[in-house]
Amino acid sequence: MSRLTPENVEVAKEIIARYPRPKSALIPLLHLAQEQDGYVADDAMEHLAELVGITPAEVLGTCSFYEMFKREPVGKYMINVCTNISCQLLGGEELLHHAEKTLGIRPGGTTDDGLFTLEDVECIAACTEAPCLQVNYRYKYKLDNADFDAMIEDLRTTNKDNIPPHGTLAEQRQHIPADKLAGIGSPEDTTTPEWFSKRLPVEEPKEENA
Amino acid sequence: MPTNTYVDHAPGYVDNEGPKIVTSRFGYEDSYTLERSLATGGYEGLRTALTKAPADVAAEVKDAVLLGRGGAGFPAGIKWGFMPPVWPRYLVVNGDESEPGTYKDRLLMERDPHQLIEGCIIACYALGLNTCFLYVRGEMADAQERIGTALNEAYEAGLVGKNIMGTDVSIDVVLHWGAGAYIVGEETALIESLEGNRGMPRLKPPFFPAAKGLYHKPTIVNNVETLANLPWILSNGAQAYKEHGSEASPGTRMLAISGHVNRPGVYEVPQGVVSFRELFYGDNYCQGIKDGNELKAFIPGGASAPWFFDDQLDVLLEAKDAGAAGSMLGSGAVVVMDETTDAVKACLRVVRFFARESCGKCTPCREGTSWEEKVLQRILDGYGREEDIDLLLDIGKNISPGEYPVAAFGKANLEAVPFPPKQTTICPLGPSSVAPITSAIRRFRHEFEAKIAAGPQNDGHSQAPEASTV
Ligand SMILES: Cc1cc2nc3c(=O)[nH]c(=O)nc-3n(C[C@H](O)[C@H](O)[C@H](O)COP(=O)(O)O)c2cc1C
Ligand code: SF4
Ligand code: FES
Numbered sequence: 048m049s050r051l052t053p054e055n056v057e058v059a060k061e062i063i064a065r066y067p068r069p070k071s072a073l074i075p076l077l078h079l080a081q082e083q084d085g086y087v088a089d090d091a092m093e094h095l096a097e098l099v100g101i102t103p104a105e106v107l108g109t110c111s112f113y114e115m116f117k118r119e120p121v122g123k124y125m126i127n128v129c130t131n132i133s134c135q136l137l138g139g140e141e142l143l144h145h146a147e148k149t150l151g152i153r154p155g156g157t158t159d160d161g162l163f164t165l166e167d168v169e170c171i172a173a174c175t176e177a178p179c180l181q182v183n184y185r186y187k188y189k190l191d192n193a194d195f196d197a198m199i200e201d202l203r204t205t206n207k208d209n210i211p212p213h214g215t216l217a218e219q220r221q222h223i224p225a226d227k228l229a230g231i232g233s234p235e236d237t238t239t240p241e242w243f244s245k246r247l248p249v250e251e252p253k254e255e256n257a
Numbered sequence: 258m259p260t261n262t263y264v265d266h267a268p269g270y271v272d273n274e275g276p277k278i279v280t281s282r283f284g285y286e287d288s289y290t291l292e293r294s295l296a297t298g299g300y301e302g303l304r305t306a307l308t309k310a311p312a313d314v315a316a317e318v319k320d321a322v323l324l325g326r327g328g329a330g331f332p333a334g335i336k337w338g339f340m341p342p343v344w345p346r347y348l349v350v351n352g353d354e355s356e357p358g359t360y361k362d363r364l365l366m367e368r369d370p371h372q373l374i375e376g377c378i379i380a381c382y383a384l385g386l387n388t389c390f391l392y393v394r395g396e397m398a399d400a401q402e403r404i405g406t407a408l409n410e411a412y413e414a415g416l417v418g419k420n421i422m423g424t425d426v427s428i429d430v431v432l433h434w435g436a437g438a439y440i441v442g443e444e445t446a447l448i449e450s451l452e453g454n455r456g457m458p459r460l461k462p463p464f465f466p467a468a469k470g471l472y473h474k475p476t477i478v479n480n481v482e483t484l485a486n487l488p489w490i491l492s493n494g495a496q497a498y499k500e501h502g503s504e505a506s507p508g509t510r511m512l513a514i515s516g517h518v519n520r521p522g523v524y525e526v527p528q529g530v531v532s533f534r535e536l537f538y539g540d541n542y543c544q545g546i547k548d549g550n551e552l553k554a555f556i557p558g559g560a561s562a563p564w565f566f567d568d569q570l571d572v573l574l575e576a577k578d579a580g581a582a583g584s585m586l587g588s589g590a591v592v593v594m595d596e597t598t599d600a601v602k603a604c605l606r607v608v609r610f611f612a613r614e615s616c617g618k619c620t621p622c623r624e625g626t627s628w629e630e631k632v633l634q635r636i637l638d639g640y641g642r643e644e645d646i647d648l649l650l651d652i653g654k655n656i657s658p659g660e661y662p663v664a665a666f667g668k669a670n671l672e673a674v675p676f677p678p679k680q681t682t683i684c685p686l687g688p689s690s691v692a693p694i695t696s697a698i699r700r701f702r703h704e705f706e707a708k709i710a711a712g713p714q715n716d717g718h719s720q721a722p723e724a725s726t727v
Contacts, residue, residue: 065431066431067388067472068452068453068472070452070453070454071433071451071452071453072453073453074395074433074434074435074436074450074453075433075434077436078395078434078436099453101453108454108455109453109454109455112438112455112456113395113435113436113437113438113456114436114437114438115395115396115436115437116436116437127396130606131357131358131560131606131610132357132358132516132556132560132592132603132606132607132610133357133358133515133516133592135602135603135606136515136516136517136592136594136598136603137516137517169355169357169439169610169613169614170355170356170357170358170359170560170610171396172354172355172359172360172362172363172394172396172397173267173269173360173363174357174358174359174360174513174515174521174590174592175269175360175513175514175515175521175522175523176268176269177515177516177521181396183398184396184397184398185398185399186267186399188268216395216398216401216402216434217398217399217401217402217405217434218402219402219405219406219409220405221405221408221409221431221432222409223412223418223429224412224413226419227412227413227415227417227418227419228418228419228429229387229388229418229419229427229428229429230387230419230427230429231388231429231431232345232347232386232387232388232429233345234345234471234472234473234474236344236345237343237344237345238344239344239385240344240385240386240387240427241425242424242425242426242427243311243385245425246310246311246312247310247311247312248310248312
């Protein structure tokens with residue numbers, strides 16, 4: 048689909064400014080593109096390459112390494128069921144099989160109505176609450192089959208928890224006001240921060256106070 | 258303030274008897290707000306630090322023997338000392354928590370982000386650097402939400418950024434987030450990822466981060482929990498810290514105990530004084546194995562750790578003891594398997610994880626892990642061959658030559674081989690895949706043999722493996 052919208056270009060610029068080198072912003076920027084379109088479009092990758100000053104191939108190289116970036120449209124809700132060891136011990140695989148039956152798709156697949164994509168994922172750091180899953184990276188804990196079906200029904204109808212569509216992670220972004228910024232350390236700046244030099248241990252008897 | 262209903266308290270924390278060094282605010286509904294933090298001693302450790310010289314803060318941390326909580330257990334104070342006197346230098350916080358079974362950094366980030374931010378600033382101050390990147394795992398949207406909000410509050414209040422607490426000290430903390438790759442938790446891969454690249458580890462040497470890290474500049478990588486200890490240490494002093502835990506391992510650790518126990522959960526446990534037996538059966542902890550079953554095996558420190566068995570129940574929760582017994586406490590992830598567990602199935606699941614997460618940079622790991630997975634899958638499905646068990650051990654030897662660390666146990670007349678293992682790979686991910694294999698085969702070889710002898714069971718998901726050249 049598309050390049051970044053003018054509003055998102057502004058967001059992108061603010062993100063890039065937080066890093067000593069623009070390329071460091073690439074992963075957050077790919078998330079921004081995914082938030083805009085629900086997936087990372089080719090045009091968006093080209094646009095990011097321009098913003099960061101690298102080639103589109105480099106953007107693709109990074110993008111393709113990370114599991115969260117989808118380069119084709121996926122469902123509005125990504126259902127990630129954990130089947131790793133702690134969850135497996137308490138029924139994670141059975142939950143995944145139930146999800147397959149309920150949704151009529153295999154892991155990696157998307158329902159015909161475009162609402163759900165199912166994935167069989169690795170540990171999501173909720174191991175004591177097994178079996179568990181994430182909907183667009185928001186957690187659901189200790190689910191049985193009935194809980195799963197109720198969750199799907201809710202997502203189809205009211206979405207009572209207001210889970211945003213696939214692509215949106217934190218809705219609250221970091222924002223550093225210009226007058227509060229210490230000044231992101233550039234790799235080329237070899238000076239020791241003044242506040243640190245001033246506080247170095249004094250070897251001679253003290254002449255001036257720190 | 259996040260108002261989304263899905264950002265609710267991450268569950269699992271058990272508020273039991275014992276010292277609370279990093280979880281002291283976990284009982285409050287609003288523990289993540291600046292208001293609550295300030296009302297309960299938040300940023301006081303930083304205030305104390307700022308009255309001292311940076312070198313004295315570093316000395317205090319060194320004196321506290323703060324062992325790293327990310328996996329390797331290396332003392333933070335000593336690691337900090339490896340930095341050459343060169344600028345610029347950076348601090349990178351490892352919040353990529355994705356070792357299977359591990360669940361504690363996310364709790365610390367979601368429930369008490371200000372404690373972590375305070376820890377970051379204290380570390381930056383001690384190290385004399387002004388830029389810190391806080392790398393949060395991509396899948397943790399709630400943690401990103403909480404930390405982003407907390408950082409905005411802290412910048413507004415002058416606790417981070419320019420002229421911290423009205424002094425001349427200025428330090429930025431930047432929230433960064435990943436996009437799904439376990440290997441990025443490895444510190445050099447984390448740095449590659451933060452440079453915007455594919456998250457593949459670098460070779461050490463020369464790329465020891467303390468000397469050549471982010472942008473090839475001196476960089477300290479510390480785990481979230483490690484840094485979360487700093488406010489307490491600065492507020493109360495190294496001496497008070499050492500009153501908790503044992504001499505070799507002061508303080509506490511957050512441990513996630515999952516699997517077949519009656520009260521799974523995340524506990525803050527004093528290091529080196531509690532045994533696994535007490536952890537599993539004690540009233541203050543997990544209160545016994547599920548359904549009164551027998552314990553079969555347990556993973557003491559995340560999927561990368563060789564398994565322990567009932568013979569190791571009296572090992573104390575301390576890095577040095579666990580290491581000598583043939584495994585590690587790693588990331589504080591204890592996974593308990595009772596007698597109903599299928600050893601082959603559990604082994605396959607852990608190996609499959611490493612096969613999926615191998616970054617592909619070195620051959621023994623890239624080829625070896627998926628080969629192991631394939632062989633284990635056919636054994637589980639009943640299509641295994643008699644020679645497969647030795648084949649698995651042999652593949653392991655190519656990834657990790659020599660004796661692989663294994664827990665000592667009388668029943669098989671085995672001596673403990675201490676952790677860590679040798680490796681033919683760039684990073685320890687490949688050798689980690691050998692842990693479940695060696696553990697399960699040494700102790701439960703008969704289960705592998707039985708599956709091979711029985712053949713396909715038609716249990717609904719068995720299917721003939723594709724023709725293989727093995
Ligand atoms: C494959 C692999 C994955 C790792 N994952 C993590 C992780 O998710 N979080 C973490 O803090 N450390 C992880 N580590 C350990 C880091 O490389 C590093 O040692 C640690 O972050 C240092 O922090 P500490 O000294 O405070 O413990 C991992 C190591 C390896 C080899
Ligand atoms: S051991 Fe595996 S994960 Fe580590 S660098 Fe080599 S291929 Fe990558
Ligand atoms: S194993 Fe499922 S969340 Fe950790």
